[in-house]
Amino acid sequence: MPTFGSFALIIALVLAVYSFLAGTAGLILLRRGGPQRAWAALKLNETARRAGIAVFFAVTAAAFVLLHAAITNDFSVAYILHHSNRALPLPYKVAALWSGQEGSLLFWAWLLSSYGLVLRLRHKVDVRLVAHASVILAAIQVFFLLLLNFAALPFALMTGPMARDGNGLNPLLQYAEMVIHPPMLYLGYVGFSVPFAFALGALIMKYPGEKWIHITRRWTMVTWLFLGCGIALGSHWAYSVLGWGGYWGWDPVEDASLMPWITGTAFLHSVMMQEKRGMLKVWNIWLIFITFMLSILGTLLTRSGIISSVHAFAQSPIGNWFGIFLALIFVVCCFFFIKNRDHLKSENRLEALVSRESSFLFNNLLLLAACFTILWGTLFPLLSEWVQGTKVTVGPPFFNRVTIPIFLGLLLLTALGPLLSWRKTSLDSLRRNFAVPAIISVTAGVLMIAFGMKPWREISEAYSWMAIVLAVLVTSTIFSEFWRGARVIDSHTGEGILRGMIHLTHRNTRRYGGYIVHFGMVVIAIGLAGAAFNQDKEQELGNGESMSIGAYTLVCKSYSQDDNANYEDESAIVDVFKGGKFLTTMYPERRFYKASQQASTMVANHSMLREDLYLVYTGRNEGSDKPILRVHLNPLVMWLWVGVWIFVIGTLVALVPNKAAVSLRKPVQEQVAAMAEGD
Amino acid sequence: MRSSFQFSVSSFEKRLLSAILLLMFALPLTGAGADRFNTLGHRMMCSCGCGQVLLECNHVGCPRSDGMRNELATGIERGDSDDLVLQSFVQKYGATILAAPTTTGFNRVAWVMPFLALAAGLSVAIFFIRRWGKMRAAETPTPSAIDSTFREQARRETEL
Numbered sequence: 001m002p003t004f005g006s007f008a009l010i011i012a013l014v015l016a017v018y019s020f021l022a023g024t025a026g027l028i029l030l031r032r033g034g035p036q037r038a039w040a041a042l043k044l045n046e047t048a049r050r051a052g053i054a055v056f057f058a059v060t061a062a063a064f065v066l067l068h069a070a071i072t073n074d075f076s077v078a079y080i081l082h083h084s085n086r087a088l089p090l091p092y093k094v095a096a097l098w099s100g101q102e103g104s105l106l107f108w109a110w111l112l113s114s115y116g117l118v119l120r121l122r123h124k125v126d127v128r129l130v131a132h133a134s135v136i137l138a139a140i141q142v143f144f145l146l147l148l149n150f151a152a153l154p155f156a157l158m159t160g161p162m163a164r165d166g167n168g169l170n171p172l173l174q175y176a177e178m179v180i181h182p183p184m185l186y187l188g189y190v191g192f193s194v195p196f197a198f199a200l201g202a203l204i205m206k207y208p209g210e211k212w213i214h215i216t217r218r219w220t221m222v223t224w225l226f227l228g229c230g231i232a233l234g235s236h237w238a239y240s241v242l243g244w245g246g247y248w249g250w251d252p253v254e255d256a257s258l259m260p261w262i263t264g265t266a267f268l269h270s271v272m273m274q275e276k277r278g279m280l281k282v283w284n285i286w287l288i289f290i291t292f293m294l295s296i297l298g299t300l301l302t303r304s305g306i307i308s309s310v311h312a313f314a315q316s317p318i319g320n321w322f323g324i325f326l327a328l329i330f331v332v333c334c335f336f337f338i339k340n341r342d343h344l345k346s347e348n349r350l351e352a353l354v355s356r357e358s359s360f361l362f363n364n365l366l367l368l369a370a371c372f373t374i375l376w377g378t379l380f381p382l383l384s385e386w387v388q389g390t391k392v393t394v395g396p397p398f399f400n401r402v403t404i405p406i407f408l409g410l411l412l413l414t415a416l417g418p419l420l421s422w423r424k425t426s427l428d429s430l431r432r433n434f435a436v437p438a439i440i441s442v443t444a445g446v447l448m449i450a451f452g453m454k455p456w457r458e459i460s461e462a463y464s465w466m467a468i469v470l471a472v473l474v475t476s477t478i479f480s481e482f483w484r485g486a487r488v489i490d491s492h493t494g495e496g497i498l499r500g501m502i503h504l505t506h507r508n509t510r511r512y513g514g515y516i517v518h519f520g521m522v523v524i525a526i527g528l529a530g531a532a533f534n535q536d537k538e539q540e541l542g543n544g545e546s547m548s549i550g551a552y553t554l555v556c557k558s559y560s561q562d563d564n565a566n567y568e569d570e571s572a573i574v575d576v577f578k579g580g581k582f583l584t585t586m587y588p589e590r591r592f593y594k595a596s597q598q599a600s601t602m603v604a605n606h607s608m609l610r611e612d613l614y615l616v617y618t619g620r621n622e623g624s625d626k627p628i629l630r631v632h633l634n635p636l637v638m639w640l641w642v643g644v645w646i647f648v649i650g651t652l653v654a655l656v657p658n659k660a661a662v663s664l665r666k667p668v669q670e671q672v673a674a675m676a677e678g679d
Numbered sequence: 680m681r682s683s684f685q686f687s688v689s690s691f692e693k694r695l696l697s698a699i700l701l702l703m704f705a706l707p708l709t710g711a712g713a714d715r716f717n718t719l720g721h722r723m724m725c726s727c728g729c730g731q732v733l734l735e736c737n738h739v740g741c742p743r744s745d746g747m748r749n750e751l752a753t754g755i756e757r758g759d760s761d762d763l764v765l766q767s768f769v770q771k772y773g774a775t776i777l778a779a780p781t782t783t784g785f786n787r788v789a790w791v792m793p794f795l796a797l798a799a800g801l802s803v804a805i806f807f808i809r810r811w812g813k814m815r816a817a818e819t820p821t822p823s824a825i826d827s828t829f830r831e832q833a834r835r836e837t838e839l
Binding site for chain 2: 244245246249251349350351352353358361362365366368369372373376377380381384387388390391392393394395396397398401402406
């Protein structure tokens with residue numbers, strides 16, 4: 001079977017190379033060959049498209065072989081020996097496909113070929129544009145297949161007799177969310193190849209109009225959604241598994257996933273200016289180029305060992321491959337941009353500082369500033385070593401201090417943006433729309449201080465206070481937008497405000513779905529603000545002994561040891577009381593995985609809207625035989641995960657096509673008469 | 680099963696010893712001392728290579744964090760200033776022990792650059808918006824009275 005896998009990868013490479021070369025030749029022929037050669041060019045492009053489709057089947061076969069080897073414990077394959085073992089549960093054997101360098105690259109190539117399959121099957125949307133995009137995707141595919149065939153071989157065989165068992169999967173990865181977190185991230189990273197291919201294709205062929213944006217909008221949003229979900233799942237995994245009580249550590253690999261998401265967010269906003277007013281064409285095309293390049297940069301950072309990170313794959317020479325690929329992408333983008341930049345002239349210009357367009361522009365600037373800060377902080381250790389010969393650490397204190405003000409600025413713009421009209425907004429109308437939300441948010445700020453918050457005590461508390469005040473401001477502006485629109489519909493249909501809001505959302509899913517996404521971000525911001533008030537405590541806790549944190553009392557009921565084929569474990573059973581009343585029982589656990597000879601914690605977390613009670617079994621005192629527990633009390637963490645769900649719902653709403661205007665219940669003549677009376 | 684836990688037994692003993700020492704040193708650290716322990720502990724990284732802030736490193740069997748926390752508690756107990764505590768850690772573990780660049784020398788660039796970039800971006804954007812706005816104002820003819828009437832009517836009719 002492994003030989004078949006290697007063979008499938010070679011076939012895939014040959015097909016991808018053909019798809020790229022034949023597609024390129026076909027497009028050149030189509031442009032320069034004149035009408036007499038058009039037929040031949042179209043035929044050539046069609047064969048390239050079919051070869052692209054066939055790549056999917058070849059890569060699928062290779063992925064299937066690796067999966068089969070994992071499930072059947074074929075330890076003659078080096079990758080399986082290093083990332084699986086016999087006692088590993090089936091879902092984790094499947095996850096082994098993306099748990100190591102070679103397997104994850106194969107998975108990447110498979111996802112790319114799947115996206116390519118969908119794109120090539122839907123080529124009738126616009127045959128020429130899709131042909132350009134298809135060639136660009138084929139080029140990217142060639143790169144990954146070259147890697148898989150020459151630099152990171154997933155089917156490399158072990159020499160000598162076959163090992164009886166494998167080394168096992170990293171214990172930190174043996175967690176349900178880890179089965180879906182990497183695929184989500186990869187769907188995001190790989191997915192940005194599609195809008196990139198369309199954007200570059202549109203630039204190469206000087207595509208008229210903004211249709212390419214309409215075609216790629218859904219692709220971009222779906223990709224952006226996947227990447228967002230991947231980041232959120234990663235945070236939730238870190239929170240649930242790593243046992244340090246946090247969800248974001250500003251690790252370079254985390255940063256690498258956040259950067260393309262941020263530029264993708266900027267693109268989704270600024271692209272509206274191009275659609276509505278034909279502006280920012282250069283900006284938009286570079287935003288999507290940069291987003292794709294950041295996806296590749298993230299992979300480069302993860303796999304090259306340039307930056308030290310707890311998440312990074314082993315250091316390997318494939319970092320050089322990614323470096324060269326990144327440089328090549330940049331050169332190609334620059335070449336076609338310089339060649340065809342006349343095609344990207346704006347049809348309109350910004351007219352006023354206070355307008356919807358300006359708010360989008362400032363939103364983009366802040367997002368790019370956040371992205372630049374993260375990139376700068378990630379790469380600064382290298383720069384420091386180069387300039388002053390000393391490596392420095394750029395960790396959470398730097399990122400928190402620099403990025404939080406930028407994100408607060410973004411929240412303010414999120415509140416202001418919807419209240420501004422296109423072209424120009426008068427200060428009067430801004431004041432009229434902004435007064436009530438501003439009063440509500442200021443009142444919320446004063447109430448928080450009245451209830452004991454002291455923003456002047458510490459900078460983290462000040463940031464939290466500001467974040468919550470701005471969150472209230474954004475929520476009130478979003479609600480006022482829904483309210484005003486629903487009231488108009490209600491006055492026409494008499495269906496009530498709530499149904500009016502639903503109709504409103506149906507009629508403009510993109511706008512109101514966007515507001516729901518904004519609301520999700522607000523809820524996430526509130527969750528993040530809670531981190532300023534975290535508490536923790538570590539204590540040895542024997543049978544019947546208790547400890548207190550905040551309003552909670554924890555009593556150790558018992559503790560035990562257990563053993564199974566995959567791991568040995570120690571755990572404690574802890575009863576939790578609040579105000580003397582029993583609340584719940586928690587089971588913090590520590591495992592020792594036999595195959596990998598590594599230990600890992602299984603956190604027990606009781607999550608409530610107000611706070612999380614988070615228990616880590618850190619070890620056991622062999623002298624007294626008592627477990628040692630670390631307890632964290634983390635306020636508002638659940639809001640983060642609720643916010644992510646709202647973000648997902650909002651994005652899905654924005655993806656739904658608009659419905660036609662609501663049917664009016666009252667006869668039109670009656671309404672006209674009523675309006676005339678009103679006048 | 681026992682044998683596989685031998686490694687962790689000794690690690691637990693070390694951990695317990697460290698915890699007791701920590702308790703001894705940390706107990707007198709009430710009020711400002713405890714705050715300083717927390718603040719300084721969040722300004723340093725664990726030296727074991729886990730990439731976590733010192734007070735947040737609790738991965739199983741960490742060979743360094745307990746010892747470093749003890750050193751920190753001792754420094755504070757001795758009455759060392761924040762700078763002196765941090766300096767002693769830098770001397771012992773190297774500059775990478777600090778969780779963020781200092782605000783001296785070339786390291787200042789790390790802090791300033793993001794805000795400089797943002798300020799430059801905003802200035803350029805504002806400059807061009809104003810310039811284009813003026814150009815447009817110069818091109819647009821003065822609205823006549825009838826225009827204002829129509830504009831007012833349109834505003835009333837389209838206002839949500």
